[in-house]
Amino acid sequence: MVRAKYLTKITDINKMYIDKILKEGDIVVDATMGNGYDTKYLAEKVGSSGFVYSFDIQEEAISSTKKRLLESNLENRVKLILDGHENMGQYVDEEVSCVLFNLGYLPGFKHMVVTKPQTTIKAIEASLKILKPHGIVSIAIYTGHPGGEDEKNSVYDFVSTLDQKEFNVLESSFLNQINNPPRLILIEKKKIY
Template sequence: MSFNYLTKITDINKIFLDKFLKEGSTVIDATMGNGYDTKYLAEKVGETGFVYAFDIQDVAIKNTTKLLEKYNLKNNTKLINDSHENILEYHTGNVDCIMFNLGYLPSGDHNLITKPDSTINALKDSLKILNKNGIISITIYSGHKGGQEEKEAVLEFVQSLPQTDYSVFMSKFINQINNPPELILIEKR
């Protein structure tokens, strides 16, 4: 028998985001990868919303373009081949949600990973353009080389956010072996 509800951390994230995301919102996928989260966001914000998606790898742009074309979702998305560290250069305006899915592209080069410094810089800039009551979601994988350092840096940063301005929530599967991924959600007051 398999599990129906408490399956993957990315599914748990969507239980929350499904309630939060609205048609017409502008949102950002900070780590596009193969485009599954970009597709999800594009469907949730609909034709009247908009998704900016970032990745440093050409293959991410290629795979995500293919996926969005297949589902006819190209019109309300902009795929940006650049680091999320440069988010502010793209003048997205204020946004309701920014998703980070850290680590490496599962089907790609496992050496091309998100890194502590650029992730923290991107988070700092994300907080600047997040609307009031907007959400940042961060899925953290710590099992790969460099993953533990990134997790520690992210935790230190988000724990330092003043509770008067930000509500910061964390969850994970606590009976799984091998560094189960963790989910952090941030709401801006």
């Protein structure tokens, strides 16, 4: 039997956490659709009784993701939304179990179209409002592009001020990798009694 390499990519580490909280029937958000890999993964995890809202501002992301979902017969579980993630509150009016962010640019397409600190912070704020107790906001931060370091700093500044009575904030990162290794921030909403 071949062992999986779980500590090679931040997305694999992320799934180790998400797999523990997601269940069939959950409502979730992919805040940065990209090529649709996370949207597909989330659609599989929530099952036929769950639902995924998936956001991106690029037509290429919608096309790529739609194709991926059609190939897997998952299109009925997902709403693809051509809009910025900072506007998720206009589309999602129910509690969600997970909101997933992969900050940076759409791999394989326009590298000049990147997530921005101002809209990312608004999107994180919006996600915390719709997150149900014990739900998770997952933020994979890539900094190897112009503006990436500024966005990382903005995210860190924001999440470090979250009230620990309401949220747990965890950081995970590769300490021995070169070339701007990605970082993972997980925010868990505590149950307030």
